[in-house]
Amino acid sequence: MSRADIFANIRRGLRRSEATEAQRETVRQRLQQRPRNIIPSRSQHEHDALVELFVRMAREAAAEVVELDSLEQLPCAVADNLEQKQQHELVLASDSALTELGWAAVHERVECHQRVAQVGDQASLTLAFAGIAETGTLMLFSRPDSPTTLNFLPDTHLVVLSKQAIVGPYEDTWDRLREASPGRLPRTVNMITGPSRSADIEQKLQMGAHGPRQLVIFLIP
């Protein structure tokens, strides 16, 4: 009932009954061709400059950025980082790129788990799909190896981002995402810019509202 009423009302307002073929075509075209709107000049640069911009913007959004020379350095860097935060438990995403690293070498400092996140978890480690230089934003999405609770429940969220995955504007990630997930998007796509915060009490910004209190980005070549 409601549906028919709403559509009838919209069409009455638009002074037409069904849309014309030309109007349908316009809409089809926009949905298929997906034209880009204005892209800010700030996000149109050579790749090196974009990496630099990403790091600057992510830090501005209060993320920690740690540059590594190789992925192999990750377990040690993670252990060091968690030690500073007096944390020693880590829930890992199940991507083989992460799980196959030499965690055994740091097992005395970090206790690793692979599962969804639970209330009370100290830290999680996931892989980012892309980094968006324009605003220092990470893009992650839900998949069997990387449950979304890892991105939100733990106190500290550690994210590995490859420099190759850094793009300028948001628009550059959409095509990559469509390619990575053909037919339909993953259940959820998270764009994350810095750690959780709120200014709901007297407009004074406090970090760590409901999501992670700290966001650490490990940048690898």
Next chain:
Amino acid sequence: MDIKSPEFKQSARIALQDANLQKALGNLKAGFPGKRASAVARMPEFDALRDQARDLKNHILEHLDLYLEAFEARVVENGGQVHWCRTSEDARQTILQICREQNAKTVTKGKSMVTEEINLNEYLEEHGVQPVETDLGEYILQLRGDHPSHIIAPAIHLNLEDVSEAFHEHHHRPKSDDPAVLMAEAREMLRKQFAAADVGITGANFLVAETGSTLIATNEGNGDLTQILPKTHIVVSSIEKVVPTLEDMSLFLRLLARSATGQEFTVYNTLSSGNRRPDDQDGPENFHVVLVDNGRSDMVGTEFQEMLRCIRCSACMNHCPVYGAVGGHSYGWVYPGPMGSVLTPQMIGIEKAALLPNASTFCGKCEEVCPVRIPLPKLMRHWREKEFEKHLSPKAVRWGLGGWAFFATRPGLYRWASAGASRFMRLLGGRKGKIRKLPLAGGWTDHRDMPTPTGKTFMQQWNERQQQEKQR
């Protein structure tokens, strides 16, 4: 939420004398406009983006039925369900029905003004389902039995002591004057709720037709915990939030955060497309989108269509001198400030909301900052016209205008009368050059003096000048 808009004048008077409210409003004025200005200054393309956003919204509205159809089809392909609700009552019943199917006892909620609009919380409670607000501001308000006074900073009317008081009473912990301690307390309390809830309800900032996704933008991450942990996720949104593609959504996201909080980007921008995929380890098993009309489709094709471009950024109220002086609750319903003065009459009727489009200085600041260039003052004027047509304006205004029209259409009489009035007011003002009290103009002279006219009308002065010119 009870409608208190007809009492705007009394509410505003009380608000102006409320020292605590005035202190809290000071935080708003000291924060938002400056932050927006710096964010805008860092984005040289900002005004061009606004033009494009305005045009794109107009395009969407011209094809609204088609984009909504496309969105619906994709949600279903993604494994979700779409529910169309013409009225608030339809929407409330639909949501309750879904909750009942899930045997839901508690429902966590992300921030959503549409659920305020349809009065969802009270309804759920009356029917045995406990809603739990999880946005920090909304949580504070729920504890206090209060309602938002701002569309993105719901508790802007409160001070630290109010929050501390409310937490002390409900959490049974010592009071604190440290916002960080209070926030940590809320975090701890709500963790359990997130995990225990049977259903999670969020709003949506945008609906993407291309992918059948809904998007929420939040800084706290509560909207995400609300939708990942329970078995069922319900998105409640209004129909005008549909955009064609992810590319188009990006345009609006660039404008939204900067216009709202002055951030470069909101911390969490989350797309939700259907339910949990077969091998996923978490995420909701059921995904529902409840699309609320509630008078919006009636605006299509009218002089108020432009209001449907609104992306709920709150810039108009953050820059409004009236909002800044009286706060959001004075407006007496869900949507305050300039955008509310246009929307509220549509939703609750101009009869009850007639004072709102009059609560404006017409300074034009709202239109100046609106990211989708909604001509808010013009739309408020349209409501004033409607109010007049429907004979809702106060008698004094109608008679006054009627009297003025009588003279104005009789130029000879008009000149004679205005010359008289001008001389009379000059006498009244005496040597001080100021009039302290003027009959029938108490609204003006109670708060400021009226400057004395020169004693001659414009026409008299003009004629004298013309004479002098000729003699030269």
